[in-house]
Amino acid sequence: MNGKIWAENNQGRGTTFHFTAVMKRSTRKHVPSQTTEEIADKRILIVDKSSSSSQILVNILAKSGALPVTENDPASILEKLKKAEEEQKPFDLCILDIGVSHTHDFDLVKLIRQADLATSKIPLLLYAATGERPGVNWREQGIDGFLAKPARRQVILRTLAKLLDGKKPDDQDKKSIVTQYTIREELKQTIRLLLAEDNKVNQKLANAILTKAGYTLDIVNNGREAINLFTASPEKYHAILMDIQMPEMDGLTATRKIRQAGYCDIPIIAMTANAMKGDRELCLEAGMSDYISKPIKREIVYSVLEKRLLQNDEILTGE
Ligand code: MN
Numbered sequence: 001m002n003g004k005i006w007a008e009n010n011q012g013r014g015t016t017f018h019f020t021a022v023m024k025r026s027t028r029k030h031v032p033s034q035t036t037e038e039i040a041d042k043r044i045l046i047v048d049k050s051s052s053s054s055q056i057l058v059n060i061l062a063k064s065g066a067l068p069v070t071e072n073d074p075a076s077i078l079e080k081l082k083k084a085e086e087e088q089k090p091f092d093l094c095i096l097d098i099g100v101s102h103t104h105d106f107d108l109v110k111l112i113r114q115a116d117l118a119t120s121k122i123p124l125l126l127y128a129a130t131g132e133r134p135g136v137n138w139r140e141q142g143i144d145g146f147l148a149k150p151a152r153r154q155v156i157l158r159t160l161a162k163l164l165d166g167k168k169p170d171d172q173d174k175k176s177i178v179t180q181y182t183i184r185e186e187l188k189q190t191i192r193l194l195l196a197e198d199n200k201v202n203q204k205l206a207n208a209i210l211t212k213a214g215y216t217l218d219i220v221n222n223g224r225e226a227i228n229l230f231t232a233s234p235e236k237y238h239a240i241l242m243d244i245q246m247p248e249m250d251g252l253t254a255t256r257k258i259r260q261a262g263y264c265d266i267p268i269i270a271m272t273a274n275a276m277k278g279d280r281e282l283c284l285e286a287g288m289s290d291y292i293s294k295p296i297k298r299e300i301v302y303s304v305l306e307k308r309l310l311q312n313d314e315i316l317t318g319e
Pocket of ligand 1: 197198244
């Protein structure tokens with residue numbers, strides 16, 4: 001790495017090791033996220049009996065520029081909202097972090113909605129450890145959003161952004177509540193894939209499956225085209241689906257070249273017709289991240305992409 005390594009020994013105080021190294025600039029691009037913009041400087045009240053669990057939320061929110069305040073005593077919530085109003089610093093959103101599965105118990109929600117306060121219509125996010133799905137009448141009960149605990153950072157931020165943005169006309173009321181499913185669908189629509197595949201029938205099949213799921217797709221015919229299109233604007237793509245056998249340049253070679261050029265983070269998913277033993281190893285060895293065998297099946301493609309893209313906060317937040 002063209003670097004140096006040396007050590008300094010301080011008698012009786014241990015040794016300090018130093019090194020220098022020349023490294024490639026990270027190819028990881030920061031994708032500007034709208035969510036942070038909508039959350040910045042927003043006053044968010046977190047109601048949670050357990051301060052350790054609310055601390056996680058506080059950290060996530062504070063890091064995104066929001067102004068979180070916690071309240072451990074649910075009985076004090078009206079007082080808290082009122083005081084903030086009096087100080088001309090009303091809350092913009094309230095998270096009811098209600099712990100384990102009391103989602104059917106909406107007393108606190110009722111209390112806020114029926115209160116004689118300017119902020120009684122504040123967006124309410126229910127955050128609870130439960131396998132329950134939101135009921136059809138939750139919206140009527142006064143709940144705007146629901147997340148099952150623990151939710152991933154990106155999902156929490158997206159949900160908050162959406163709820164904070166929900167004051168816009170025609171977006172309010174009648175709509176169903178915001179959940180992790182809503183957010184997941186939205187995330188999919190921000191994802192752009194690059195497909196390298198020489199077979200037209202397979203191109204069509206992949207295109208149908210992927211666009212149906214909400215992904216956007218660019219298609220090229222071989223490895224060389226894939227490299228050209230990807231390296232021209234790497235920040236545009238979230239993952240590459242790569243056929244192995246292609247004319248001009250095969251998928252393994254293209255993958256190696258992309259990795260060698262320093263693009264280490266972009267998930268490259270192999271698609272191969274050879275269901276031969278050892279194929280998987282060959283793909284991984286070339287730097288591919290995952291492996292799908294052909295003919296590609298809807299459910300497998302979806303689950304591999306979700307695993308690589310939607311369960312990985314880093315890719316979508318660019319951090
Ligand atoms: Mn092929």
